[in-house]
Ligand SMILES: [Zn+2]
């Protein structure tokens with residue numbers, strides 16, 4: 001069952017407008033800044049719904065926070081800046097092969113995997129470079 005409320009549309013549009021992964025709190029803050037009366041709990045629920053329906057990618061940050069992004073639909077991996085949230089979608093042929101091999105070697109079928117790489121993007125690396133404090 002699809003609940004297409006205005007809140008949900010607002011959340012989806014806000015997510016589409018983002019370049020990288022964003023937390024529910026981050027997205028909520030942006031919506032409130034833009035004048036939306038939407039509540040944080042509603043944003044959480046809408047994001048979870050979008051993720052379940054495959055309209056958004058979700059993942060856990062190294063700090064354990066749930067992050068969301070409107071991604072392309074095919075199987076892919078992410079390179080994510082843990083400072084600014086910049087996200088690059090990457091393919092990883094070596095990872096696909098390795099995952100299949102290690103699964104079948106252990107008798108597993110229908111193997112799936114999640115591989116996301118967190119780091120500092122070019123701009124954030126420069127900003128955090130030693131000597132620039
Ligand atoms: Zn994605």
Ligand SMILES: [Zn+2]
Nearest residue numbers: 081084121124
């Ligand atoms: Zn960055």
Ligand SMILES: [Zn+2]
Nearest residue numbers: 075076095096
């Ligand atoms: Zn993969």
